[in-house]
Amino acid sequence: MNLQEFFAQYPKAAVAFSGGVDSAYLLYAAQTYGRDIRAYYVKSEFQPQFELRDARRLAAQLGADLRVLALEVLSDPRIAANPPDRCYHCKNRIFSAIARAAEEDGYAVLLDGTNASDDSADRPGMRALAERGVLSPLRLCGLTKAQVRQRSQEAGLFTWDKPAYACLATRVAAGETITRDKLAATEQAEAFLSSLGFSDFRIRTQGGQARLQLPEAQFPLLLEKRREILTRLRAYYTTIALDLEARA
16 A cells, blocks of 8 residues: 555545654645645643744645644643653543544544554554554555655655654653653753754753763764853753763
8 A cells, every 4th residue: 555545545634743754744645645634733741842833834835734732741640750651641642632623623534653664562652542543654554764754855845854853751761750840941951952053862861960862973062062061951950961872
């Protein structure tokens, strides 16, 4: 099956849209081959502001109908407690919200951007998708991450080379309570590093300490900007360390 054949079967559908590479290409394919498509973006405490900007920009580029839903995920104690299966509970909340909104709008089929490279055994959130009957066209059609990027570039989508980005909650060590303050600190600290020219990195936190994970090629930039980074990040963390296991 290819995407054109998929949307011939499901011409009317709701797309869970994050603004990332995969869901962006899925929305493009849905707009190209589908007949009645609406995109849904969930803005929670876990999404940085730039993701919403990218989602709106891409939707505008495609002329897609986008509905933004506000959701407070930290109101669920199972999510705030940050257990190992936090992603499962979070995905349940998010896709429940999308499903309700889509049903209100008359959409019975819900799609997400999981691709064929994603390992379901390593992603508790994918169990939530399966339980809710969410369809993943990219995965069903055998499209890998590399193929999605290539096709996105060919389609002229600005997201084609966007670095992978996991939600802010993934920065807090499992078992440590997630708070708005911790998420805000991460968003501001990572935005600062981005402004210095860093990309595709993470700031992992535990007990007020920060551990920077950078691609090896960016280590020289870190040394060049070391004092500036320490000065700014000390506003958020007690200790700032570098993970010598370079981010692949």
